[in-house]
Amino acid sequence: MKIxxxxxxxxxxxxxxxxxxxxxSGAETLLVTLNNDHxxxxxxxxxxxxxxxxxxxxxxxxxxxxxxIVTDAAAIQFRMLNRGKGPAVWSPRAQCDKVVxxxxxxxxxxxxxxxxxxxxxxxxxxxxxxxxxxxxxxxGEELKGKSIVLANGxxxxxxxxxxxxxxxxxxxxxxxxxxxxxxLRDELGLRTGRLKTGTPPRVLAKSIDFAQMxxxxxxxxxxEFSCRSKEDRPPLPSAVRRDMPCYGxxxxxxxxxxxxxxxxxxxxxxGIIEGIGARYCPSFEDKVVRFAHHPRHLLFLEPEGAxxxxxxxxxxSTSLPPEVQHQMLRTIPGMKDxxxxxxxxxxEYDFIYPDQLTRILAxxxxxxxxxxxxxxxxxxxxxxxxxxxxxxxxxxxxxAGKLPVELPRDQSYIGVMIDDLVTKxxxxxxxxxxSRAEYRLxxxxxxxxxxxSEFARENGLxxxxxxxxxxxxxxxxxDLRLQARSIQHDxxxxxxxxxxxxxxxxxxxxxxFPSELLPIPETxxxxxxxxELQIExxxxxxxxxxxxxxxxxxxxxxxxxxADFPFKTLPGLKNESRMKLVKVxxxxxxxxxxxxxxxxxxxxxxxxxLVRLRSAAALTESRESDHE
Numbered sequence: 258m259k260i261x262x263x264x265x266x267x268x269x270x271x272x273x274x275x276x277x278x279x280x281x282s283g284a285e286t287l288l289v290t291l292n293n294d295h296x297x298x299x300x301x302x303x304x305x306x307x308x309x310x311x312x313x314x315x316x317x318x319x320x321x322x323x324x325x326i327v328t329d330a331a332a333i334q335f336r337m338l339n340r341g342k343g344p345a346v347w348s349p350r351a352q353c354d355k356v357v358x359x360x361x362x363x364x365x366x367x368x369x370x371x372x373x374x375x376x377x378x379x380x381x382x383x384x385x386x387x388x389x390x391x392x393x394x395x396x397g398e399e400l401k402g403k404s405i406v407l408a409n410g411x412x413x414x415x416x417x418x419x420x421x422x423x424x425x426x427x428x429x430x431x432x433x434x435x436x437x438x439x440x441l442r443d444e445l446g447l448r449t450g451r452l453k454t455g456t457p458p459r460v461l462a463k464s465i466d467f468a469q470m471x472x473x474x475x476x477x478x479x480x481e482f483s484c485r486s487k488e489d490r491p492p493l494p495s496a497v498r499r500d501m502p503c504y505g506x507x508x509x510x511x512x513x514x515x516x517x518x519x520x521x522x523x524x525x526x527x528g529i530i531e532g533i534g535a536r537y538c539p540s541f542e543d544k545v546v547r548f549a550h551h552p553r554h555l556l557f558l559e560p561e562g563a564x565x566x567x568x569x570x571x572x573x574s575t576s577l578p579p580e581v582q583h584q585m586l587r588t589i590p591g592m593k594d595x596x597x598x599x600x601x602x603x604x605e606y607d608f609i610y611p612d613q614l615t616r617i618l619a620x621x622x623x624x625x626x627x628x629x630x631x632x633x634x635x636x637x638x639x640x641x642x643x644x645x646x647x648x649x650x651x652x653x654x655x656x657a658g659k660l661p662v663e664l665p666r667d668q669s670y671i672g673v674m675i676d677d678l679v680t681k682x683x684x685x686x687x688x689x690x691x692s693r694a695e696y697r698l699x700x701x702x703x704x705x706x707x708x709x710s711e712f713a714r715e716n717g718l719x720x721x722x723x724x725x726x727x728x729x730x731x732x733x734x735x736d737l738r739l740q741a742r743s744i745q746h747d748x749x750x751x752x753x754x755x756x757x758x759x760x761x762x763x764x765x766x767x768x769x770f771p772s773e774l775l776p777i778p779e780t781x782x783x784x785x786x787x788x789e790l791q792i793e794x795x796x797x798x799x800x801x802x803x804x805x806x807x808x809x810x811x812x813x814x815x816x817x818x819x820a821d822f823p824f825k826t827l828p829g830l831k832n833e834s835r836m837k838l839v840k841v842x843x844x845x846x847x848x849x850x851x852x853x854x855x856x857x858x859x860x861x862x863x864x865x866x867l868v869r870l871r872s873a874a875a876l877t878e879s880r881e882s883d884h885e
Contacts, residue, residue: 258399259401260401260402260403261285261286261373261400261402261403262279262284262285262286262403262404262652262653262656262657263275263279263284263285263287263402263403263404263406263653263656264286264287264289264392264402264404264406265286265287265289265406265408265649265652266289266379266392266405266408266409266437267290267407267409267412267630268289268290268291268293268295268296268297268374269297269409269410269641270297270324270630270638270639270641270642271408271410271630271631271632271641271642271644272288272406272408272629273296273297273323273362273366273642274323274629274641274642274645274646274649275408275646275648275649275652276288276366276369276372276649277322277323277365277366277369277372277649278320278645278647278649278653279406279650279652279653280369280370280371281321281369281717281718282653282654282716282718283371283657283717284371284652284656284657285371286371286372286373286649286653287372287374287400287402288366288372288373288374288375289377289379289392289400290374290375290376290377291376291377291378291412291427291431291432291434292376292431293363293374293376294363295359295431296359296362296363296366296374297358297359297362297363298355298428299353299355299359299638300410300411300428300456301456302571303352303559303560303561303562303569304350304351304353304559305324305328305350305351305353305358305482305638305639306328306348306349306350306351306482306639307338307350307639308338308339308348308690309348309670309688309689309691309693310350310637310638310640310689311338311348311349311350311482311702312348312670312691312700312701312705313639313640313642313643313671313674313689314328314349314482314639314642315349315482315702315703315705316643316669316671316705316708316709317639317642317646318482318483318484318485318705318706319484319705319706319709320646320709320713320718321713321718321719321720321723322642322646322718323362323365323366323642324482324638324642325482325483325485326365326482326483326490326491327358327361327362327365327493328351328353328358329351329481329483329490330357330358330361330493330494330495330496331351331353331354331357331358331361331494331495331496332351332352332481332496332499333352333498333499333500333501333560333562333563334352334475334499334501334503334560335350335351335352335475335476335477335480335499336349336473336475336476336480337350337476337480338350343796344701344760344792345697345698345700346691346697347701347702347703348691349480349482349702351482352501352560353496354497354561354562355561355562356562356565357494357495357496360494361493361494361495364493364494365493377394377395378394378395378432378437379392379395379434379437380393380394380395380436380437380440381393381436381440381444382405382444382445384444388623388625389405389445389623389625390402392405395436403625404625404627404652404653404655404656405625405626405627406629406648406652407626407627407628407629408628408629408630408632408645408648409434409437409630409631409632410428410606410631410632410641411428411604411606412427412428412431412432412433412434412606413433413434413437413438413449413606413607413608413632414433414434414435414439414606414607415427415433415434415604415605416604416606417429417602417603417604418524418530418602418603418604419576419578419600419602420523420524420577420579421522421527421578422578423524423529426604427606428604429599429602433606438607441607441609445620445622445623446622447613447620448609448610449607449608449609450608450610450634451532451605451607451608452533452534452605452608452631452634452685452686453525453532453533453603453604453605453686454538454603454604454606454631454636454686455540455574455575455576455601455602455604456574456601456602456604457570457571457572457573457574458575458582458586458597458599458600458601459561459567459568459570459598460558460567460568460570460586460592460595460597460598461567461568461595461596461597462560462566462567462568463566464592464594464595465558465568465591465592465595466590466591466592466593467504467591468591469590469591470504470505470590470591471504471505471506472502472503473502473503473504473505474500474502475499475500475501475502479781484726484730484785485723485726486722486726488722489720489722489723489726496562496563498563501560503557503559503560504557504558505555505557505558506556506557506558506589506590506591506592507553507554507555507590508541508553508556508572508573508585508588508589509552509553509590510552510553511588512553512585512588512589513545513549513552513553515581515584515585515588516541516542516545516575516577516581516585517545517546519577520542520546522577522578522581523576523577524576525540525543526546530576530603530605531605532605532606533685533686534603534685534686538574538636538688539574540574540575540576540603541554541572541574541575541585542576542577554572554573555572556570556572556573556589557570557572558570558571559571567598567599570586573586573601574601574603575601575603576601576602576603579597582597582601583595583597606631607632608632608633608634609633609634611633611634611678611679611683612679612682612683614628614633614678614679615679615844616675616676616679616844617647617662617663618647618648619651619661621842624655625652625655625656627648627649627651629644629645629647629648629649630644630645634678634683634686634687635674635678635688636686636687636688637689639689640687640689643671643674644674646718647662647671647675650662650716650718654716665814666694666695666696667695667696667699667700667810667811668700668708669700669705669709670689670694670700673689673693673694673700674689674693676848676851677693679848680841680843680848680851680852681852681853682853695806696803696807698796698799698800698803699804699807703788703789703792704789706727706730707731710724710727729782730782730785730786733778733782733783733786734786734790737775737777737786737787737790738752738790738793740775741755741790741794744775751775752790752794753794755790755791755794755795758791760788760791760792760795761787761788761791763787764777764787810847813845813846813847813860814846814847815845816845816847816867817844817845818843818844818845818846818863818867819870820842824838824839824842827863827866829859830862831854831856831859834852834855834856834859837854837855838852838855846860846863846864849863
């Protein structure tokens with residue numbers, strides 16, 4: 258019987274990135290999914306990126322991942338959000354053709370060396386002497402694996418709600434994974450809970466009067482998520498258009514009145530739904546109840562592809578019955594004759610409480626079991642893919658007998674997310690925002706490769722050609738930075754002059770110095786290097802202060818806490834802090850300092866005890882040396 262290095266369960270955005278990362282690092286990988294034709298299905302909004310999320314996709318690209326290049330292939334509109342604010346919160350977002358996205362990802366995985374794909378349902382686990390050794394399928398197969406990655410999305414005991422009617426399902430049209438949800442509790446003994454998410458209705462373009470709405474055109478057809486050259490990308494299916502507009506429109510007071518009159522038919526308010534929904538992505542009925550002082554709410558109609566007439570009505574997620582959905586939509590300008598093609602619904606599903614995770618995304622109870630995506634209590638394609646990449650990499654490293662790797666929170670948004678998951682109490686689906694990062698001036702979307710490409714190269718995720726392209730760009734930027742600091746004009750350097758200017762996409766026609774002193778190539782890399790130089794100059798003082806804060810963080814990260822550290826018996830800790838420290842089991846003082854309720858005084862107490870442990874260990878080592 259073949260023993261795989263890595264078995265990935267689930268073919269959504271987390272599972273795809275996990276399988277791709279594991280296989281790229283050389284691990285013999287098997288991806289098991291319920292339906293091969295639904296790999297990377299965009300179950301909700303057919304868009305990738307956004308505030309905080311776009312930064313994650315850039316980071317995935319910097320580490321050689323799949324989501325960035327697949328998004329670029331499937332994009333039908335690209336926009337840079339928050340351009341009116343500082344570069345720290347600029348966030349790329351692409352509207353995608355969801356069919357093209359799914360087909361492109363499927364083809365990419367099918368053509369990846371070391372990666373096999375199997376359509377099947379995993380229903381349980383193989384255990385030998387308390388060790389996890391593989392999975393069981395519905396067909397009675399026993400698939401052996403050195404490490405397992407679970408990326409089950411909303412499928413674990415999933416339940417769909419359409420008003421007061423509910424049905425078992427992982428999403429509309431797909432079955433739930435009921436046996437696997439039970440096996441997580443009964444066979445592995447993991448603690449699970451229930452969360453909720455939802456999706457809005459889809460409508461047909463021929464029934465909409467777009468003239469009554471506000472068009473949102475694409476920013477530029479040149480924008481992309483990936484920094485890779487076209488020659489370094491695999492041939493993938495691509496969208497036939499890149500200039501499709503979205504449309505903005507407001508709901509009306511009549512829309513809210515219909516919701517209020519039918520709240521008894523909403524499963525959330527009828528007490529039928531037990532799972533907790535995302536506070537930052539509420540259902541429309543939640544908006545009406547919680548924000549009653551707002552007579553209207555902004556909605557967006559977003560195309561689901563260039564070769565379909567379906568539109569996604571962003572902002573009106575609901576679990577009200579179909580007949581009420583018709584009434585609601587017909588009150589919205591331009592939609593009085595609307596035709597619904599797919600009804601909105603809410604979905605409840607099981608997740609594993611992430612306090613059972615370590616910062617390498619392994620379960621504390623099973624060192625070779627990794628989890629990624631909504632099973633960890635998160636939401637979003639991008640959050641799932643970011644976790645999948647790290648989980649797949651560490652699963653492959655475990656199988657190869659290598660030490661795992663972490664992504665620190667000062668180095669990436671993915672690191673911020675994972676540290677939050679394992680450190681803080683998750684009571685709702687976790688969503689990533691730029692505000693969650695203390696060092697967001699360093700964690701910009703424009704410099705993801707400068708932060709992460711060396712890490713990716715060291716860990717086998719980055720191909721030779723992509724690394725060479727990155728190295729060439731880094732050298733160009735280094736040269737420009739050096740020249741900008743040395744070129745003088747009117748008693749100050751060009752770098753100082755750039756601090757006082759607006760950031761532009763390309764060098765202006767007139768500069769206060771001879772242009773030959775700072776030769777900037779007329780290439781995408783040249784334009785990008787120019788913009789990077791401007792951002793660094795513009796925020797130089799702030800970046801220096803943030804760098805000092807990062808150095809302080811590194812000092813605390815260097816204080817490693819042993820796995821058997823006696824939190825339970827250490828005197829001087831408050832009971833609340835003791836309970837949280839025992840629950841989280843932080844691996845460094847820096848992580849301990851981010852646990853809610855743990856005070857600076859208690860961090861100092863932990864540090865004193867760690868010093869004593871180090872001294873005792875050093876004394877023991879000295880005595881053993883003398884004895885020899």
